[in-house]
Amino acid sequence: MCKAERSSSARGRAKMAAEDQLNNLGVQFEQTRLPTELTGPGWKARGDRTPTDKRVPFNRPTAKQIFDALPFVRRYFFYWMRYTFDKEKLFINTFQPLKHKPFYGVPCGGIGCGAMGRDFRGGFCKFSLRPGLVEHKVDVIPANQFILSVRRDNCCIYQKVLCAADVVLSGQQLSAWDFSFPKKDLHYRYVIVNHIFFSFFY
Numbered sequence: 001m002c003k004a005e006r007s008s009s010a011r012g013r014a015k016m017a018a019e020d021q022l023n024n025l026g027v028q029f030e031q032t033r034l035p036t037e038l039t040g041p042g043w044k045a046r047g048d049r050t051p052t053d054k055r056v057p058f059n060r061p062t063a064k065q066i067f068d069a070l071p072f073v074r075r076y077f078f079y080w081m082r083y084t085f086d087k088e089k090l091f092i093n094t095f096q097p098l099k100h101k102p103f104y105g106v107p108c109g110g111i112g113c114g115a116m117g118r119d120f121r122g123g124f125c126k127f128s129l130r131p132g133l134v135e136h137k138v139d140v141i142p143a144n145q146f147i148l149s150v151r152r153d154n155c156c157i158y159q160k161v162l163c164a165a166d167v168v169l170s171g172q173q174l175s176a177w178d179f180s181f182p183k184k185d186l187h188y189r190y191v192i193v194n195h196i197f198f199s200f201f202y
Contacts, residue, residue: 103165119140122163123144123145159178
């Protein structure tokens with residue numbers, strides 16, 4: 001590792017340590033006003049959290065790796081052509097890799113019965129509801145939401161979409177829904193041991 005890489009790595013570690021310290025201060029502050037379900041161990045995030053690290057699926061391959069992969073690329077190319085001309089989806093499409101975003105949370109569902117991904121800000125994304133295929137949506141699906149509605153005498157007196165993610169709407173799409181939930185008021189906790197997650201809105 002060269003000197004520049006070591007310096008960059010040290011800066012990255014220092015930045016991550018500073019972020020962890022700020023997060024710990026935020027957690028200590030939130031513990032005074034959050035329910036016990038959200039103050040125990042686990043991964044926690046607030047709705048306005050913006051991940052700073054950039055993650056990519058892999059680094060650029062070396063010339064030797066490309067040379068070693070040529071037989072596979074040739075076989076895969078003909079396989080890809082056959083499915084493309086038949087207008088069928090591939091289980092893994094190497095020429096159109098899936099993009100990763102830093103907001104993915106806990107999936108709902110399990111192996112064999114389909115699953116729907118969760119965003120720690122309250123949105124839904126990354127479907128795998130068709131056997132053998134992933135209907136991969138990298139952004140939040142606007143129409144898939146939990147909505148809180150308060151009614152009195154068959155009239156809706158309060159309604160709010162329980163999602164702090166940035167939802168892009170086109171035209172009059174879902175114009176009757178209120179997407180203005182304050183990001184700072186959403187708190188997310190994921191307990192890895194029991195595979196349980198809590199979202200707290202207030």
